[in-house]
Amino acid sequence: MGNIKISLAGDLGSGKSTVGRILSEKLGAEVYSTGTIQRAIAAEMGMTTLELNKYSETHPEIDDKIDDGLRALNQKAADVIIDSRMAWHFVPDSFAVYMAADPAVSAARIMNAGRESEPFSNLEEAIRSIAARRQSEMQRYFQLYGVNIKDLENYDYVIDTSYIPPETVAEHILAHFEKYGKSEPFARYELSARRLLPCLNGEGGPAFFEKGGAYFIAAGEEKIAAALCAGEPLVACVRADNVPDGAEKGCTAEKIAAWNKRTGAGAELPAAGQC
16 A cells, blocks of 8 residues: 555544544654644634635635645645545545534534634534534535535545544544555444434344434344443444435434433434534
8 A cells, every 4th residue: 555645524523633643643644634724714814713614605715725735635645644524525545534423522522622713602502603614614515516525425434433532533543444455344334322313123234324414223223222232332334225215204202212211322313403
């Protein structure tokens, strides 16, 4: 395998910067972070990151400034960890990782970081602002490049970071990257069992589908329940195909309550506007 190139995309507050630093130290690779660049631009312009995202919707020169650096990385002969929501697109030879996180967990992490460009007075405000920023980014990237940054099919590996420490996230990414380099099979999706919501109960191993930022069980409910009861933080899943439209409506409050009583998951649907 040639130069090491791992790109980290994902939900806001999923721990990309921290995990990127850990991977950098373990692999002796440099870090390229568009988030750091974006926050610096926001600070220079006296804006919050959400305000800069809104501004960027009508001022493409902001994205051009960031994306030119990403494009150059595709040809760069160096070991690099790329913390960027668009690296999978601009650096297609990178091992593309998506880091998912529960909205409330993400908001708490961002608040605790105390960044000047991301000031929030309480958790609810942080959740709303982060959701608005995410929506702004999705809209802008679709308009600019015709891509959906939330489409999990864009990525080689998806890991839920909600309830595991960044060191564990880095270990899983490295293990999968090694298999990827050797063309060995690996679990493409590792999700938190606590976030998988009861819905369908098809046959086979754990399978899920995503809707509105929530992850629903499509198959393998018994295995997921066993993982929860055993305290396993992650479950290897496959993405379900041919899920009927509106299937998520089968995940009722009663079904979630029964699931939580059975497994102790504490699962709940994300509130409107969280995703």
